[in-house]
Amino acid sequence: MLQALELSQATRLINHGPVVMVSAKAGGEENVMSAAWACALDYAPARVTVVLDKGAFTRGLVEQSGWFALQVPLAAQAETVLAVGSQSRKNNPVKLADCGVELFYQAGFDVPLVQGCGAYLICRLLPEPHNQQTYDLFIGEVAAVWADDRVYADGRWLFDSVPDELKTLHYVGNGLFYRTGKGLKVG
């Protein structure tokens, strides 16, 4: 079940470098894409970066609405992550249905979220036209955060106790992911 978290926990949800899905909505159009190139940028205010190629339909929705979400999928969703990262909404108007994506909304935010993920960060775009045009680099300030208490509770990921299908994913390329592995505590 999803639990709302303090914004101070936002960066912890992506600190370990998982692949994410990026979602946005504008003019009645919703879309979702995958992105391995998303990263924490600041703790307070909580900020993130994400690279959105000029060919990506979702990029236009982010630019138009000024909002996007990053969500951290679980290993059970690997096929969906690859599918929404491979197909473009520009060529397939029913991409989300074809990829088996079910969307939902949280109260107060007109930003679509993908069912079944481990964590969600809704972000307001901080417009930086030079970064966006030159580097395809988008900066977001986190406005709300949730995590699924099956995989994240009491301020920590539960990777050492969840089954393989509830681990997060790290993307290499060509359809190859690695699951988040065993914990290693130092100090």
Place this chain on the structure above:
Amino acid sequence: MLQALELSQATRLINHGPVVMVSAKAGGEENVMSAAWACALDYAPARVTVVLDKGAFTRGLVEQSGWFALQVPLAAQAETVLAVGSQSRKNNPVKLADCGVELFYQAGFDVPLVQGCGAYLICRLLPEPHNQQTYDLFIGEVAAVWADDRVYADGRWLFDSVPDELKTLHYVGNGLFYRTGKGLKVG
């Protein structure tokens, strides 16, 4: 043993979101710090981002020299990663020795590298003063790449066949890392 790679493979080395160590040298001073917030930015030319706090000694070396390296440590180095990420060279002139860091250089580049890592990206800073000042965000263009053939060969990571101590690390916080886990091929 280290093998030089094509620049086109640079982003693949950090695509799965591992923690990195950032090294730089200027005015005869060398330093190394850890960074969980490093990310690929572009394939061609190969570019990366990394967040360097204003309090970081290494940041000054990057700004002065215009060069830095990202290196991907292995699980055997977890204590070193935590140590160089916790201590500051500003307070400890012999930080690198205290942390057990041994440096080396590759021909043609005056950028120090940390012995024992799985992969190395030497990067030229692309100066972006607004990003650096406002967001602590630094952009580098990759100039040379090497990987250790114990862990990366024929264009791919070997995580499914290497022992635990040769896996890369994903950092959560408070000294807690997760090793890169089991592969999952889709499609």
